[in-house]
Amino acid sequence: MxxxxxxxxxxxxxxxxxxxxxxxxxxxxxxxxxxxxxxxxxxxxxxxxxxxxxxxxxxxxxxxxxxxxxxxxxxxxxxxxxxxxxxxxxxxxxxxxxxxxxxxxxxxxxxxxxxxxxxxxxxxxxxxxxxxxxxxxxxxxxxxxxxxxxxxxxxxxxxxxxxxxxxxxxxxxxxxxxxxxxxxxxxxxxxxxxxxxxxxxxxxxxxxxxxxxxxxxxxxxxxxxxxxxxxxxxxxxxxxxxxxxxxxxxxxxxxxxxxxxxxxxxxxxxxxxxxxxxxxxxxPEFQRLRAVKGDLDSVLETLGTLKSEAGDPGADFPTTWVEISVDSETWQPDTEERINLSVEGSTLEIFAIKRLKKLAILCGEEMDSTTELAHFTPEEVFERRLAAEGEMAPDVKEELTLAFREITAMIDQENQELP
Ligand SMILES: [Mn+2]
Missing domain, CATH: 3.60.21.10 (Metallo-dependent phosphatases)
Known part of the structure; x- marks a missing residue:
């Protein structure tokens, strides 16, 4: 069987x-x-x-x-x-x-x-x-x-x-x-x-x-x-x-x-x-998707490597779709321009250039610079936000958490009911 x-x-x-x-x-x-x-x-x-x-x-x-x-x-x-x-x-x-x-x-x-x-x-x-x-x-x-x-x-x-x-x-x-x-x-x-x-x-x-x-x-x-x-x-x-x-x-x-x-x-x-x-x-991998993350220099370096591994223009999937996330502290006014220029004429297609914000900005908490918002559930973010408030009575914390869940549940319900 x-x-x-x-x-x-x-x-x-x-x-x-x-x-x-x-x-x-x-x-x-x-x-x-x-x-x-x-x-x-x-x-x-x-x-x-x-x-x-x-x-x-x-x-x-x-x-x-x-x-x-x-x-x-x-x-x-x-x-x-x-x-x-x-x-x-x-x-x-x-x-x-x-x-x-x-x-x-x-x-x-x-x-x-x-x-x-x-x-x-x-x-x-x-x-x-x-x-x-x-x-x-x-x-x-x-x-x-x-x-x-x-x-x-x-x-x-x-x-x-x-x-x-x-x-x-x-x-x-x-x-x-x-x-x-x-x-x-x-x-x-x-x-x-x-x-x-x-x-x-x-x-x-x-x-x-x-x-x-x-x-x-x-x-x-x-x-x-x-x-x-x-x-x-x-x-x-x-x-x-x-x-x-x-x-x-x-x-x-x-x-x-x-x-x-x-x-x-x-x-x-x-x-x-x-x-x-x-x-x-x-x-088998058909369309190549790549996510490139890091400081600006390492992003440009990785793009160089990806260019050299690029697909053959006659292939079924000649291009590589790329999403770029640049650490916010290395972000310059000309960052997007430099990135776009570096892939010009290549088979790399840039889908997005993101400026990586630290979760710390949202939570007032020191975190690893590779920590990304997308890796957390909304409730985890909320937990961190509560933690940033310092001492809090357990019943207050519980009430806030329950209220948060109710609100996200309502939003979710609405989203599910969309066609
Ligand atoms: Mn699915």
Whole structure:
């Protein structure tokens, strides 16, 4: 039983007014070839297929073209689940027609847990795996909101709702599971599990505030042999559990992911669920993204190196997209001009030149000059700001923190409700 796990494609992403169409096209071709060479039986895409609820037509046609080509390969079943960026209605619209091609879509939960249970069969019609296809769980899906509820109460109820949902689906899966012929049970999820590492491109606010701080992976039922997660764009295990994994996004979706290795995961089960082997398959880098940081001299030096490694003008991706952050103390009036001049005529494309402000300016606290605001969650910044106030009564501090959370939760709620 060979499984491929990927997530967070974000088809249709508009990246600083650039399309990622060509990169996504190359990735999907690579994925099709990988399905064939590794004799994949089951493909799982754990949410954020599209970047927005209303993807551009080219992204939709890219998606359908991929599915139609994939259904003609050795892959027996494709499972697609919705992420926080996806529209449930948009993913679900072609459900029935895709079902006839053994492509199972779960855009959102429906109240019927059966819809999240997918049986994968081998060539002789025998069950070879059970997938618990759990999509991104929206607050309103799993929790009845109560008037006057505090942030803490809301968060606790949400965590309990997620836990209860996974337990319900696991119990359903076990009903159809034959102890004498134990097949692997695989679950999916699109959430932020405790132990995960968050970076800029992952919409820190979506993850931390408003919905849920973190979901403790220890609460995921033990019935699952493997948990295919999406949401975080960096590949990692969740909470140190080897079988609970984020595949990460196949292309870097922001400069904070620039230059990091991208992958999909290959999971191989043998003798039912007896043995499992997980392998990371590196996705080739298509469009090069680089983030250059430091004082002005070192930035200019790095740009020189990048120029010498530049792509061949005839290649599919001849340019390198660069974001530059210059330490504010070395910033000169002609900094931008000098940078632009240094890359003139090269294949380096400068997307942004930022002046790095120290967090100390915001917090009145001495910090490392490499410390960047983007590396902190809003609440961490707030904590530092409070610390800068000096002595404070614990109850006052708590009240301020709760008020801060309520405000960010409100902002987050508004953001989530945008189309
Ligand atoms: Mn995502």
């Amino acid at each position: 060979n499984i491929l796990h990927t997530s967070d494609w974000h088809l249709g992403q508009n990246f600083m007014f650039r399309e990622r169409k060509k990169e996504h096209g190359h990735f999907l071709d690579w994925l099709l070839a990988t399905i064939e060479t590794r004799a994949i039986d089951l493909l799982i895409v754990s949410g954020d297929i599209f970047d927005t609820a209303t993807p551009p037509n080219y992204a939709l046609s890219m998606y359908y073209r991929f599915l139609s080509r994939a259904s003609a390969t050795c892959c027996r079943k494709i499972v697609i689940t919705g992420g926080n960026h996806d529209s449930v209605a948009c993913l679900n619209a072609p459900r029935e027609i895709l079902e006839t091609m053994d492509i199972h879509v779960v855009g959102g939960i429906t109240g019927d847990p059966e819809e999240e249970i997918i049986t994968v069969r081998d060539g002789s019609g025998q069950t070879s795996a059970i997938v618990c296809a759990v999509p991104f769980l929206r607050d309103r899906d799993i929790r009845r909101s109560l008037p006057g509820e505090s942030y803490e109460e809301k968060n606790k109820a949400l965590a309990q709702g997620i836990k209860a949902h996974y337990e319900e689906i696991a119990a359903k899966a076990l009903e159809g599971w034959d102890r004498s012929r134990p097949v692997p049970i695989i679950a999916t999820g699109h959430l932020f599990a405790a132990g995960g590492e968050v970076k800029e491109g992952e919409h820190i606010r979506d993850i931390h505030v408003g919905s849920l701080d973190k979901f403790n992976v220890a609460q995921i039922p033990v019935a699952f042999d493997y948990v295919a997660l999406g949401h975080l764009h960096r590949a990692q295990t969740a909470g140190g559990l080897d079988h609970v994994r984020y595949s990460g996004s196949p292309i870097p979706l922001s400069f904070s992911e620039a230059g990091s290795k991208k992958q999909v995961l290959s999971i191989t089960f043998a003798q039912g669920n007896e043995t499992m082997e997980i392998q990371s398959l590196e996705v």
